[in-house]
Every structure is written in structure tokens, then in C-alpha cells.
Amino acid sequence: MAAIEQDSDRFSLGQLWFDKRYRAVVMQILVVAGVCLFVAYIAVNAVQNLEALGKTFGFNFLWAPSSYDINQSLIAYNSRDTHFRAGVVGLINTGLIAVGGCIFATILGFIFGVLRLSSNWLINRIVYCYIEFIRNVPVLVQILLWHGVIISTLPSPRQALTATEGIYLSNRGFYVPAPIVEDAFIVVVIAFFAAIAGVVAFRRWAKKHQEATGQIYPVLSISFAAIIGLPVIAFFLAGMPLTLDAPELRGFNFQGGMVLRPEFTALWFALSVYTSAFIAEIVRSGIQAVSHGQTEAAFALGIRPNWTMRLIVIPQALRVIVPPLTSQYLNLTKNSSLAIAIGYMDLVATLGGITLNQTGKEMECMMIVLLIYLSISLTISAFMNWYNRRIALVER
Amino acid sequence: MSTLKVLLTASAVTVVGAAGASAATLDDVKSKGFVQCGVSTGVPGFSFTDDAGNWQGFDPAVCQAVAAAVFGDSSKVKYTPTTGKTRFTALASGEVDVLARNTTWTLSRDTDLGFTFVGVNYYDGQGFMAPKALGVSSAKELDGASVCIQTGTTTELNLADFFRVSNMSYEPVPIETNEEARTNYLAGRCDVYTTDASGLAASRATFDNPADHVILPEIISKEPLGPLVRQGDDQWADIVRWSLNAMINAEEYGVTSENVDEMAKGTDNPDVNRLLGTEGDMGAMMGLDSKWGYNIIKQVGNYGEVFEQFIGSATPIGLERGINAQYKDGGILYAPPIR
Numbered sequence: 001m002a003a004i005e006q007d008s009d010r011f012s013l014g015q016l017w018f019d020k021r022y023r024a025v026v027m028q029i030l031v032v033a034g035v036c037l038f039v040a041y042i043a044v045n046a047v048q049n050l051e052a053l054g055k056t057f058g059f060n061f062l063w064a065p066s067s068y069d070i071n072q073s074l075i076a077y078n079s080r081d082t083h084f085r086a087g088v089v090g091l092i093n094t095g096l097i098a099v100g101g102c103i104f105a106t107i108l109g110f111i112f113g114v115l116r117l118s119s120n121w122l123i124n125r126i127v128y129c130y131i132e133f134i135r136n137v138p139v140l141v142q143i144l145l146w147h148g149v150i151i152s153t154l155p156s157p158r159q160a161l162t163a164t165e166g167i168y169l170s171n172r173g174f175y176v177p178a179p180i181v182e183d184a185f186i187v188v189v190i191a192f193f194a195a196i197a198g199v200v201a202f203r204r205w206a207k208k209h210q211e212a213t214g215q216i217y218p219v220l221s222i223s224f225a226a227i228i229g230l231p232v233i234a235f236f237l238a239g240m241p242l243t244l245d246a247p248e249l250r251g252f253n254f255q256g257g258m259v260l261r262p263e264f265t266a267l268w269f270a271l272s273v274y275t276s277a278f279i280a281e282i283v284r285s286g287i288q289a290v291s292h293g294q295t296e297a298a299f300a301l302g303i304r305p306n307w308t309m310r311l312i313v314i315p316q317a318l319r320v321i322v323p324p325l326t327s328q329y330l331n332l333t334k335n336s337s338l339a340i341a342i343g344y345m346d347l348v349a350t351l352g353g354i355t356l357n358q359t360g361k362e363m364e365c366m367m368i369v370l371l372i373y374l375s376i377s378l379t380i381s382a383f384m385n386w387y388n389r390r391i392a393l394v395e396r
Numbered sequence: 397m398s399t400l401k402v403l404l405t406a407s408a409v410t411v412v413g414a415a416g417a418s419a420a421t422l423d424d425v426k427s428k429g430f431v432q433c434g435v436s437t438g439v440p441g442f443s444f445t446d447d448a449g450n451w452q453g454f455d456p457a458v459c460q461a462v463a464a465a466v467f468g469d470s471s472k473v474k475y476t477p478t479t480g481k482t483r484f485t486a487l488a489s490g491e492v493d494v495l496a497r498n499t500t501w502t503l504s505r506d507t508d509l510g511f512t513f514v515g516v517n518y519y520d521g522q523g524f525m526a527p528k529a530l531g532v533s534s535a536k537e538l539d540g541a542s543v544c545i546q547t548g549t550t551t552e553l554n555l556a557d558f559f560r561v562s563n564m565s566y567e568p569v570p571i572e573t574n575e576e577a578r579t580n581y582l583a584g585r586c587d588v589y590t591t592d593a594s595g596l597a598a599s600r601a602t603f604d605n606p607a608d609h610v611i612l613p614e615i616i617s618k619e620p621l622g623p624l625v626r627q628g629d630d631q632w633a634d635i636v637r638w639s640l641n642a643m644i645n646a647e648e649y650g651v652t653s654e655n656v657d658e659m660a661k662g663t664d665n666p667d668v669n670r671l672l673g674t675e676g677d678m679g680a681m682m683g684l685d686s687k688w689g690y691n692i693i694k695q696v697g698n699y700g701e702v703f704e705q706f707i708g709s710a711t712p713i714g715l716e717r718g719i720n721a722q723y724k725d726g727g728i729l730y731a732p733p734i735r
């Protein structure tokens with residue numbers, strides 16, 4: 001105590017640098033100031049350069065009609081809508097490919113990851129080769145390859161492959177009937193949510209019951225049966241309130257129905273397959289990280305093999321798997337911007353592409369696109385971190 | 397990849413600072429020793445690389461003319477291939493000095509985007525091409541078709557308007573380059589390819605069976621294509637403008653690369669004399685050598701010669717002069733006098 005007071009009595013400027021305690025603070029202030037200056041410099045410079053080019057900075061262009069059409073849109077859109085709306089259409093398309101890609105990649109990745117550990121030599125080797133091959137071919141090449149294969153090997157709409165009436169595969173896409181719901185369909189939706197609520201309650205009760213009596217119910221199968229069965233029963237009781245709008249060849253193309261366009265399919269497959277190879281390796285290492293002693297101990301306690309997997313191995317493996325899995329999801333989402341190579345209309349193609357080009361607002365469009373990707377990535381990270389904490393080892 | 401380029405250029409604008417439009421591009425070009433010219437990634441006849449890997453064609457000829465005027469050597473040009481989407485960023489950021497790339501002169505590009513169009517080297521309009529087998533004979537029959545279209549072009553805006561006004565639906569299939577369009581169109585990903593009619597003719601010429609494809613009769617827009625520079629450097633704009641005008645005037649006066657030496661000895665036509673620098677001092681007014689016009693015609697040729705060499709009726713592209721003939725021959729090509 002006394003020493004410190006003495007120090008502060010004799011405070012000199014040199015101390016800011018030579019005294020460890022002050023130096024840490026001074027350094028931090030300097031770094032922050034430096035970063036601020038750098039950012040300010042860039043901002044001022046950008047404004048000056050834009051001025052020199054005779055360009056103004058502003059976001060009003062977002063409210064002008066976009067004047068271009070987009071082939072895939074989940075919300076109503078036409079060329080009279082604003083650039084803003086075109087950007088939203090692109091963002092939704094990005095979201096669609098990211099979510100679809102993550103799901104498919106995870107499924108593929110887990111399957112291959114487990115197969116990779118197979119004791120069957122042949123399966124093991126085949127999967128190994130598959131993973132090495134996929135991981136080492138650039139994803140852009142894979143996207144172009146899938147797209148090329150789809151558009152040049154599939155027949156034209158007039159010769160489309162068809163399984164049954166209403167399902168067609170051609171180089172314009174995969175057409176299936178679109179469901180058109182009637183008002184009464186709401187009953188099915190209600191039944192679905194009711195089933196979920198019921199299942200949650202049932203699980204709680206089953207857990208309590210098990211803790212109290214030791215009796216185990218087949219919770220999983222009952223849950224599935226309820227969530228699927230209840231809406232189905234409701235559907236038939238309500239008199240099947242759903243009609244199908246089947247696609248039909250009219251003129252050049254199929255009209256009506258739902259379509260997975262070649263661009264979407266190619267991008268979806270390519271990103272999923274590519275990412276799945278990395279996920280497979282993550283899953284393999286995660287499972288291998290759980291020491292064999294755990295399994296042996298579980299067996300010694302008489303726990304059945306599939307229970308051992310579910311209750312002992314997977315929860316521990318997940319702890320190793322989730323953090324790197326997060327970065328794979330982030331990669332996939334960011335890689336989805338390669339969509340532009342085959343003309344899938346994602347955020348980069350609409351707002352960061354056509355809008356940017358037609359309005360000449362490079363700075364503004366790129367800023368928006370960067371910010372959106374940043375927020376998407378941070379959101380995914382935040383979610384996965386939350387999930388990671390949830391499954392983390394609880395030390396007792 | 398092109399996004400990366402846009403991003404990079406956007407950040408180049410931010411950090412390095414563009415060659416500010418007010419800077420004297422002529423001095424810049426002189427100290428570099430060459431003209432940096434933005435061309436397309438490849439449209440037969442209009443811009444392509446020859447067997448030796450040099451860029452040639454109707455569009456590079458404009459840049460070659462500028463180099464001839466500035467350096468007295470038409471080979472002092474370096475080329476940057478640009479797509480419909482990257483071209484404007486390339487010019488705005490100072491990556492290229494001139495953009496000669498079948499680009500339509502529009503009000504917003506001339507003003508809001510900060511460029512100056514210096515003239516028109518090809519009067520064009522947007523057309524449609526379809527395989528004969530489809531049996532379409534008019535653009536009005538295209539309801540429901542899939543249409544290949546280059547993004548970042550006026551073409552895509554015209555297309556949206558055309559289909560909306562005609563009350564027809566279509567599926568746009570966006571692509572980046574002419575080459576990609578060709579692949580998608582020939583693979584049948586789209587029923588129709590739409591772009592400037594000249595570009596259609598150029599693409600069709602490279603198909604294995606050009607006769608299997610028809611160009612529909614409708615022309616749905618005006619596409620005056622011409623070279624452009626950054627706004628704000630009038631001297632440089634003048635040099636590019638008058639290099640083009642020199643070629644057009646030369647054709648009108650009958651000056652060709654063959655007879656230019658003869659004519660440069662002096663004629664009794666003062667227009668020709670001023671063009672070739674034997675009378676008056678036109679070059680100095682632009683900060684150029686008095687031989688500027690002579691060098692252009694001698695090394696690159698007049699407008700008609702360049703047209704016939706690369707895209708005219710004797711080439712596989714086979715374009716007629718049509719409205720691109722001199723005004724005296726019933727066209728609308730009319731260059732202001734050199735005086």
C-alpha cells in the first residue's frame with residue numbers, strides 16, 4: 001500500500017512507458033486511437049475519391065424500381081419493385097441455399113463420418129477416397145461441374161424424363177406438383193403444433209416417471225408417431241383440404257407446379273457434398289476422441305449398445321464436433337456467394353451484382369452486402385456457441 | 397470471381413484513391429507509355445485474341461487509334477478484358493483509360509455513373525436468337541420461354557420491359573459473359589438468347605451450324621454502342637472522340653490506309669489536309685503531334701476498312717453496313733468536321 005502511494009507521489013511522464021501498470025493502458029489507448037484514425041482516414045479518403053469521380057454517397061437508390069427480373073423468388077416480386085425488395089429476394093435465396101446446404105451437408109457428413117469408421121475394409125477405403133477427392137477439388141470447380149452436368153446431360157423440357165404424371169426432370173429443372181392449401185388446412189397445422197406440445201409434455205412426464213420408477217418408455221418412437229400421425233389423421237378428418245397443381249408442358253416450358261432450378265440444384269449439391277467431406281472428418285475425429293474405456297465401462301454396466309451410443313458416446317463426441325462444425329456452416333454460407341458463377345440469384349447476384357451495376361453504387365451495395373454476411377455469420381456463431389455451451393460437460 | 401474483382405476495385409477506390417478524374421489522363425498515359433483499354437471478354441469480330449494472343453477487333457481498333465494518335469504507334473495498347481458487370485468499375489477506378497466494349501450510351505451512364513461517351517462506333521438494337529427447331533418466327537411468340545441474358549447490361553432492363561409490356565412471362569437465365577451464354581444456349585438451358593443484334597450475329601457465326609438458328613425480326617431497343625472515358629478530363633475525352641471521328645471522316649473523304657501516304661503529300665482538299673496534318677495545326681489543339689490523324693489512318697485504317705476487316709459482309713460475322721453507313725450512303729454515320 002505504502003509503496004504504491006509513494007509511486008503515485010513521484011509520478012513522472014516516463015512512467016507511462018516504463019511502468020508496467022501504466023504501459024498496458026497506454027498501449028491499449030494507442031492501439032484504439034490508431035484503429036480509429038485508420039478507419040477515419042479510409043472513410044475520408046473514400047468520400048473524397050467518390051467526389052473526384054463525381055459520385056454521391058447515399059442509399060436513396062434502394063427505393064427506385066429495380067427494372068430487372070429474378071427467376072427464383074419466394075416472395076412476390078417483379079421488375080417494378082424496388083432495388084430493396086430485389087435485395088430481399090436475393091437474401092432469401094441466400095438463406096435458402098445456406099439452410100438447405102447445412103442440413104444436407106450435415107446428413108451426408110454424419111453418414112460418411114460413421115462409415116469412415118466402419119470395420120469393413122472396402123467401405124472404409126471407398127469413403128476415404130471419396131472424402132479425399134471431394135476435399136481437394138476446389139468448390140467452384142464442383143459447382144460448375146454439377147451445373148454443366150445438369151444442363152447438358154438432362155433432356156430438354158419436351159423430352160423430359162418423367163416418373164409419373166406431374167413429376168418431370170429436364171435441363172430446366174426438377175418439376176413437381178405444388179400443393180395448394182384450402183382454408184380447412186389450418187386444422188392440420190393446429191394438429192401439428194398440438195402434437196409437438198403433447199410430445200414435450202409427454203417427455204417431461206416420462207422422464208419424471210423413469211426417475212421415480214425406473215420404467216422406460218420408447219419416447220422417441222412415440223414422439224415421432226404423434227408428430228406425424230396426428231396431422232395425418234387431422235388431414236383426412238378435414239376432408240383432405242389440399243389440391244395439387246401439377247406442372248404441365250405449355251409452349252417452351254413447364255408451367256405451374258414447383259421447380260428446383262438447375263442453378264439451385266447444382267449449387268445445393270456442390271456446396272453440400274463439398275462441405276460434407278469436411279464434416280465427415282470432424283465426425284470421425286469426434287467419435288474417435290471418446291476413449292474406448294467409456295464404451296467398455298457402459299457395457300460393463302449392462303447398457304445396451306445403441307443406448308451406449310446415444311447416451312455415452314454421442315454426447316461426448318458432440319463436444320468435440322460442434323465447434324469445428326460451426327466453422328463449416330460458416331464456410332458453406334459464405335461459399336454460397338459463389339452462386340454468381342452459375343447465375344443463381346443470391347444476395348451477391350442481386351444487390352451486389354445487378355443493382356450495383358445498374359446504379360453504379362459500388363460502395364453502398366458492397367457495404368450492405370458485407371454487413372449482411374457479417375451479421376449472418378455472427379448469428380450462426382452465436383447460435384452454435386449457445387448450443388455448444390448447452391451440451392458442454394457439466395462438471396459436478 | 398468477378399465479384400471478387402468488384403470488391404477489390406471497390407476497395408481500391410477506397411484506399412489507394414482512383415486516378416482522380418481531374419488528373420490529366422494524357423500525361424498519365426504518356427508516362428506509362430501505353431493506353432490501357434477495357435474490352436469485352438470476347439465477342440467474335442468485336443474483340444478477340446488472334447493466334448499470337450493479341451487483342452484484335454472492331455472495339456480494340458478504337459484504342460489502337462488512340463494509341464496511334466498519342467504515340468504514333470497503334471501497338472502501344474494494353475488490354476483488360478471486362479464483363480458486362482465489371483466494366484464500369486474498371487473504368488471508374490482508373491484500371492483502364494478507355495472502355496471500348498460494345499457499351500450502350502445512356503443518360504444515366506453518361507451522368508450518374510460519372511462517364512463521358514465520346515461517340516458511337518456502332519448503331520445497334522437488341523434482338524433475339526432462337527433455334528430454328530423451336531419454330532418461332534416472332535418475339536411476340538416467346539411467352540413462357542427461358543431467356544439467356546447477360547447481367548449488368550441494358551439488355552436485361554429492356555427485356556424486363558418488353559415482356560411486361562407485351563404481357564408475357566419468361567424465365568431469365570442470368571449469365572456473365574458471351575461465352576457462358578453460348579454454352580447455356582447451345583446446351584438448351586435457355587430457348588432464346590438476347591443481346592445486341594450485332595452480338596447475336598457474332599455469336600451465331602461461331603456455332604457449328606449457324607443456319608440452325610434464326611435471329612427474330614424484332615429489334616426491341618436502341619443500342620448506340622460507343623467508347624467512353626471517365627467524366628471530368630475533357631482533354632482525354634476529346635482525344636478519344638476525335639480519334640474515332642478521324643476514322644469516320646477519313647472514310648467519308650476517301651482516305652484509306654492504302655492511299656494515305658499519297659494523300660499526306662498534300663491534296664487540294666483542305667478537309668483531308670487538316671485530317672492528315674498538312675494544313676492547320678489540329679494535333680496541337682489536343683496536345684498531340686500534327687501527324688495524329690495520319691498515324692491513325694495509316695496504322696489502323698478508316699472506319700469502313702475496320703468494319704469490313706472484322707465484322708463486314710466478307711467476314712463470317714457478315715454484318716451489313718445498314719444504318720452504320722455514311723450519311724451520304726443512306727446511313728446515319730455523320731462525324732463533325734475537322735476544322
Ligand SMILES: N[C@@H](CCC(=O)N[C@@H](CS)C(=O)NCC(=O)O)C(=O)O
Pocket residue numbers: 435436437438439478479480497498499500546548549550551572573574575591592594595596619621
Ligand atoms: N449494349 C449493352 C450490352 C453489352 C454486352 O454486354 N454485350 C455482350 C454481348 S454482345 C458482350 O459484349 N459480351 C462480351 C463478354 O461476354 O465479355 C450494354 O451496354 O449494356
